[in-house]
Amino acid sequence: MLKHWPPLNALRGFEAAARLGSFHKAATELHLTQSAISQQIRSLEAYLEQPLFYRSGRSVSLTDAGFDLLSTTQSLLQQLAVGIRRLEQYHKPNQLVLNTTPAFARHWLLPRLGDFRRQHPEVDLWLFSTDEAPDMASQTIDLAVRDDLSAQAECSFKVLHADRLYPACHPSLLAVPDEQRTTLHGEREMDWSHWAVEAGIDVGQHSHGLNFSDPGLLLDAVCAGLGIGLVSQLLSQQARAGGLLQPLNERSIRGPNWAWLIHRDSENSPLTRSFCDWLQARLEEKTTA
Known part of the structure; x- marks a missing residue:
């Protein structure tokens, strides 16, 4: 690996001249x-110890090495530009960074x-959205809403x-004998x-x-008719209202606590x-099951 890199300005000058x-x-x-561009190209050629351009009067054309470097330089500068533009998201005005689970984000x-x-x-x-609860001290997050928080x-x-939590399946499976229905298993509760x-x-x-390790994916599988599953009352509201879920029993049991x-x-x-005010108001709305 190179111990020293050519100056970025020289690479920008080379890319523009070559293009x-x-x-x-x-x-x-x-x-x-033009003198500054010429100096940048000369310094770059001296660093690489080979010519990058053929010079004929005021016209220039790339050597084979120049063509090779142009492809690499354009890719590098494009990637750098994208990375720098992406940093804008860290200082947008009125930005609120919310962390939650993929299941809560998708289904609720x-x-x-x-x-x-x-x-x-x-x-x-x-x-x-992340599978693991965030470390609020080290990550740039304003608010986390999850079922695995302390x-x-x-x-x-x-x-x-x-x-x-309650057991449910797609309505199409209700007529299928118990022994022929696949059981969908999840982790934790x-x-x-x-x-x-x-x-x-x-x-x-x-x-x-x-x-399934992801309760959201488990819910998707139940709604798709792949089998019976133990699903979250909170996360399944939309699917149940849409007729994709049918409880197998009127009983429900204690599930996880959602917190912020x-x-x-x-x-x-x-x-x-x-x-937070909007979230609390929506969570207090009546749930089914």
Whole structure:
């Protein structure tokens, strides 16, 4: 690996001259003198110890090495430009960074996001979904809403909703005999062993079947008619209202607690308060099952 890299300005000058086929045009584009462009190219050639251009009067053309370097330089500069533009998202005005689980984002928040946007168009919401709970002290996150949160330093913690779980399937599976229905298994509270202990009711579940680590994906599979599953009452509201789910039993059992963490630097922000007030109001709406 090179211990030293050629100056970025020299690479920019080379790329412009090679693309335009002229030192003069490159100088005009970069707001430099032609002499400055010529010096940049000479320094680059000296660094690489080989010529990059054939020079004939005022016209220039690339050597084979120049063609090779042009492809590399254009790719490098494009990637750098994209990376720099991406940094703009870290200082947008009115930005609110929300962390949540993929399941909550897809099944609960996304169907209601239009309502939030209509009520609060001033909030530039950045939805950051992760499988693991964030470290609020080291990550640039204003607010986290998840079912796997515990208190963290310099954050306010609040339980928002006690979820319930119930066994369900797609309506098309109701006529299928129990022994022919696939059982869909999940992790943590979504596992059937939790149902067996809390409810003690046999709804045709089996110990084998399909297994999911993501409760959102498990819910998708149940709605798609792949089998019976233990689903979240909160996350399944939209699917149930759309006729994609049918409870296998009227009983529901204790599920995970949904909570929020708000970093102290964001706690008094009007943007944070707008989202939190909206979130609490929507969570308090009646759930089914």
